[in-house]
Amino acid sequence: MKVPKEINTYCPRCKKHTVHTISLYxxxxxxxTAWGVRRHEEEKKGxxxxxxxxxxxxxKTTKKQLLKFKCKDCxxxxxxxxxxxxxxxxAA
Incomplete structure (x- = not known):
């Protein structure tokens, strides 16, 4: 699916519709070295x-793609x- 590079949508900080640039997360x-990873490694031993x-x-063969909208004003x-x-x- 093609998504436009820029879109006009609502910005909660500006409290109005502004132009947003779109990127993929x-x-x-x-x-x-995170604690959960270290603990899991320890539990796998022995x-x-x-x-x-x-x-x-x-x-599932697909994922829900996460889109990031960045306000051009703020x-x-x-x-x-x-x-x-x-x-x-x-898309451009």
């Missing part, structure tokens, strides 16, 4: 196996879930 790098079952295959960013689809293309 990308997940940041996970920290290997006998007893996994804490929760390892997922062999996923049921720079406020709001995130909205897009619809479920395989590929999002931000």
């Amino acid at each position: 990308k997940k940041g790098k996970e920290r290997g 006998y007893g196996g996994q804490k929760y079952p390892e997922q062999k295959r996923t049921a 720079g406020y960013t709001l995130q909205r879930h897009g619809i479920r689809l395989r590929k999002v293309e931000i």
